[in-house]
Amino acid sequence: MRRLGLLRLALGLAFVAGVSAARADGLIVSLSSREVVIASNYQGGSITVFGAALDKDGEVRPPGPYDLVVTVRGPLETIDVREKTRVLGMWINRRGRDFVRAPTFLAVLTNRPVAEIADPATLKREDLGLEAAAERRIAGAGERPTPEDAAFVAALRRLQEGRRLWREDARGVDFIGASLFQGEIALPPNVPFGTFDVEVRLMQQGETLARQTTSFQVVKSNFEARVAGLAEDRRLAYGLVAVGLALLLGWLASVIFRRD
Amino acid sequence: MQIYLPIAELPVDVLLVLAMSLAVGFVSGMFGVGGGFLMTPLLIFIGVPTAVAVASEAPQIAASAFTGVLAYWRRRAIDFKLSAVLLAGGVVGSAGGVAFFNALRASGQLDAFIAISYVLMLGTIGGLMLVESVRSNLDVAPKPRPRRPPTRRFFDRFPLKLRFRRSMIHASAISLAGLGAFIGFAGAVLGVGGGFLLVPALVYVFRVPTAVVVGTSLFQILVTMLASTVMHATTNASVDIVLAILLMIGGSIGSQFGVRVGQKLSGPRLRLLLAVMLLVVAGRFLADLVIEPDEPFSISQTERA
Structure with a gap:
């Protein structure tokens, strides 16, 4: 397995070296595939993110106390979370909150827990982690969420995690060797369709040093499409x-x- | 073996869906009901979105009704004139039902409304049938009722009287169209054919002979469900054709075996079984409504942002 991983990494880096590699100051990133096709026998899949952290001269950065945050956002939709309360002895949807332009799929892969990488205010401002993603998008909420808002934020996160559509993996990014890294984006059977944006951040003490984005598509195969x-x-x-x-x-x- | 449903957007086990539709088809053949009231909740249970389940049930009910219609048509046991009047109301009812369905879905009350309606309808009909069948199983004959009521009833007073020769009734077009509208409405909202509502109404209220009722009711269901299919497809794009085909295959095979078993059982015993089943389904929905849920929160995704 380990050898296979390294082989894939090598292949990925070969791809990175090619013309289509996305490159910016300090970070190069590539994906094992740009398109996932869902056919009638689809039962889930995965895409590997490869990358390397570089310094200004283009040399591979020595390993240091860096953090990597890979955020994968699926198509955006308004997600409506409702809460059942007791009415005349029956449990019926009463209160609700809209989460506007929320990612239907969200995977946050990091090398250690998000909460250790930056403080809550930064996480919320930079949209890092599931908690921040939910809090930012609640419709009509003030600066400070009410306890009721917090219940809906927690519910959204719990429900999406239960459907395997949202995931936070504090060990999702592996450093390999000096400054190479890789992470696995698991796509569940019920993955939505559309464009998935992949954002990779190189961070140090809560500050973003470099940021790089790329994307992949999830499409239906011929018949389903x-x-x-x-x-x-x-x-x-x-x-x-x-x-x-x-x-x-x-x-x-x-x-x-x-x-x- | 998994297959991906393109509209429901989830993979399902083909054998599981076929087994479910076989079982429901068996029940529907045995009791002569559409089976929509069983299939729709089962589909919701395996994760198919409510809207897709209701919409994809419609063509399946239409297919099984069409099989029945062909059989009754050969026996000339369909009153097309009566059907036409019922349908005039039915189409209006279906359109209203689809609109109401969409409004409920937007307000987040769809699931609760469906659950309450199932409890009320299945509970009432199941309860009445249970009382009636227990009585006849115990051989307690109910008081003989006069074939025609001596007094004019409320709905007999409506104008526009028509004579239906094959059904041997003389009734107001308005009250019949109203009944049709109600059935069409219920069908579109609940994903049921409405046979279990229409048959008792025609037999007990309008006193149509049983021989004609079943064929006529099937014909009415056929047309209403075809209309429902088109309306769900045009307003919601929620008909999953792959799912519908699976349901049709399982349902039509299952019902053939159901019919054979059903013919071996006596009428009252059959009705007792059906009554118990209706009450069990009603009870299941009631339990969901009144028992505190483990997860009070739920999600629905609306328009693309």
Whole structure:
């Protein structure tokens, strides 16, 4: 396994050295793949982030007390969290909070717990970690979240983690050798579709030294994409096809099983 | 074996979905009900979003209704005139139902509304059937009722009387269309065909002969569900055709076996079983409503930001 990891790292770095590598001051980053195709047998997958920390002269930085934060954000949506309360003896949705432009998928990979990397104010300002991601996006909340807001923030995080769509991994980034690093982005079976932005930050004592972004796509394979595309764009035709299928299968059943 | 549902956007086990639709098809064939009231909750339970479950059930109910319609049509046991009047109301009801469904979904009360409706409808019908079937199982004959009520009832006073020759009734088009509208509305909102509402209404309220009721009800369900399918597809794009095909295959095979078993059981015993099943489903929904949930919070994603 270890050897395989190193081999992949080597391959990744070969890719990094190529023309399409994303490069900025102090950080180069690449992904093992730019596209994940979801076909009918899809049961989850993963993408590896490779990178190296460089200093200003382009030399590999010696290992030091640095932190790496890899944030992967899936397509943004308004996520509505609701709380059931007792009404007339029944548990019914009453209060709710909207989380505006929240990532439907969010993975935060770091080399140690986010809370140790920077203070809460910085985390919130820089949108680092799940807690900050939820707090920043709550609609209509003031500077300081009320206890009720905090309950919804915790609920969003808990529910998304339960669906394996949000994840914070304090050991998700491995340093290999001097300043090479790699991290594994696990994609669950229910991964949403669209563009996933990958942001890598090199940090030291809570300050961002370098920041680099790249992205990958999660797309439906031909058949699934065509079905979903038709359902969305040619709604009437799609509905009529469903109707035709229902009639066809109903008729077939009556022919096959006819007993009179 | 997993298959990815393109609209529900989740992978499901093909064999599990087929087994579920076989079982529900078996039950529906045995009792002559659509089975939507069982299938929709099962789909929600395995993680299919409520909207997709309800919308994808519609073509499946239509397919199984069509199989039945063909059989009854060959026996000339469908009153098309009665169906036409019911449908005139049914289409209006379906459109209203789809609109209401979308409004509920937007306000976050869809699941609660569906649960309360299931409890009320299944509980009432199951309870009535239980009383009736226990009575006939015990051989206590209910008081013989006159074939026609001596007095004009409330809904007999509506104008626009029509004569339906095949059903041998003389009833107001308005009250029949109203019934059709109610069934269409319930079908669109709850993902049920409404057979378990329509059959008793036609038999007990409008006194249509049982022989004609089932075929007519199936025809009505067929058209209402086809309309529902198109409306869910055009307003929500929530019909998952892959899921619908799986449901149709399992449902049509299961119902054939169900019919065979159903014919071996006596009427009252069959109704007792059905009553118990309706009450169990109602009880399940009631329990979800009144028992404090482990997780009071829930998530829904709305429009793309």
